Amino acid sequence: MSNELFDPATFRTALREWLDENDLTPPPGDQSLDAHQAQHLRVLKALYDADWMRYGWPESAGGLGGPDILRAIVGEEVVGRGLDHPGPYSMLDVLTPTMIDYARPELAAEMVPRLLSGQETWCQGFSEPGSGSDLASLTTRAVQDGDHWVVNGQKVWTSFAQYATRCVLLTRTGGPEVPNHQAITAFFVDLDSPGVTVRPLRTMHDVDEFCEVYFDDVVVPADRMLGRVGDGWKLAMDLLPYERSTCFWQRIAYLYARFDALVDEVKGQGAASDSELGEVYLALHTLRCRSRATQHRLAAGHKLGAETSIDKVLLAGAEQQLFDTVRDLLPGRIELTDDPWRTEFLYSRAATIYGGTAEVQRNIIARRLLDLGKE
């Protein structure tokens, strides 16, 4: 049974049939973040219980095996059908591989099923008030004290920390003499530890998913270290290929679903909107083709690297173009009507900032892909 499902086309067909028979549509009405979170956990539980959420993950971490591409297909169906939002869903694709690659095998085996089955939510404690684009300058410190470490510092832009039970946290363990890229160490921290304070930020789109997380003398057992001392930067870099493959694929599915909704709303407007619709389509199609090629390279065992900055530039551009076009073709809608288009338009402003700014991506492309030397 399982081996048949390892074929992507067969898997997709079977998953679609299952989703058609098992209605997981969010209950209407409540658009609060709490409601989104409840729906997120509900969908994960149902998909995990029916095994879909376990494909594409290794058996050592409670999965059923099969290629990574199966995860991208689950993400595409879940997010493309509007069963879950791309933000919460994306945390799975980013944090699970990190745990599998860096946590002690027993820890990964214990924890990963809790995330995939919706028993728990985790967050990613990377950015700090003083360390955004220059992540390697982070200053949250971890100091060893016997068989544990003591953490002090502050994280920011930590998505969904208010719902999270654990955090994959980057800390500085090296002194000033250690180069940045060897001075960082990652931990898997329980957020109910004494000394952790989570404070959601108010955002311009009124969805308070980003948090500040404060660590005051937080004690973390040494066996919660991910990798070894100094592996933290490598962990952060290794996470990018996952963020930019399976994770992008489901975000693209979300953008197509929203574009479907736009086309449906404006199809009566006549030929005046054709060019703008076409431009959005071209941008989304280009992104989707590029991302498809990236998934296939990952599946073929290639190590993804700087070239995924191209995927990121295409994604951010297509997302903003889509929602700019929504505002152009539905005049007044975003300003005068309080509906999801407004929230989504506003959120799309962040697309060229989060996950590495548009400028940082272009710097990487210039340096690493075009070999233009240092600035």
Add this chain to the structure above:
Amino acid sequence: METLDAESLAMLEDTLRKTMLSKSGAELDAALAELGWAEMLSEMPDTAIPLVFRLLGETGSHASILNDVLLETIGGLPGGTPPMPYAGGGWVVWERTANAEPTLGGLPLRRVPEGETMRLGDTRRAAGWWLVGTARAMLNLARQHALDRVQFGRPIAQFQAIRHRLAETLVAIEGAEATLGLPGDESPDLTAMLAKAAAGKAALTAAKHCQQVLGGIGFTAEHELHVHVKRALVLDGLLGSSKELTRRAGAGLRARGSVPRLAYL
């Protein structure tokens, strides 16, 4: 000849590149015929079309072989020059020998009063590969210039404004190549139309940024850039411009009321 191993493919690419660098126009047509272009096109189009047309772009050479791709599709007689649509609702033929028409950049195109609507998928895909080859040629020229040209005491490649223009160009090219590489099993015509639109847009983006990075020298006929800029403009218009094809794709969405996904894992 149906499949080639990597080594044979590299040798073929090398031979084609050398040939294109030394010959153009009718002479290149003759040389390509000798290299087995007709067999390549009929027996391994999925390899031959991307390779040969990308190299035409990269080398800045030209041949009349888009005709052959179209004739292959419509089952026309070898050697023919079927009218092809051009931007603005016009028609052109790509003549097999040099003509006196003042087509920008010297391609032997000639306006004709009318033509027949036909399936253009493969021909658009071929023109798309040509356009991305042209775009890569421009990017290479601008990149080298940025590394060599010193102003304010340093290579201009060190300035972020220059770097970002070149990065933007690479993004457009890589994106267009991805659309060209998509197997169009489900909707071959729409897939090819979008790929041609993406390729045309990438070439125009490259022309704009690379011309700017090259500054004054890129405006002279002594520098190679102008050949590629002109090629990009002419090939973008051939078989429908990026703008037109994009608008047509938009009209298709409106008629259908939803968005075809086209690419699947």
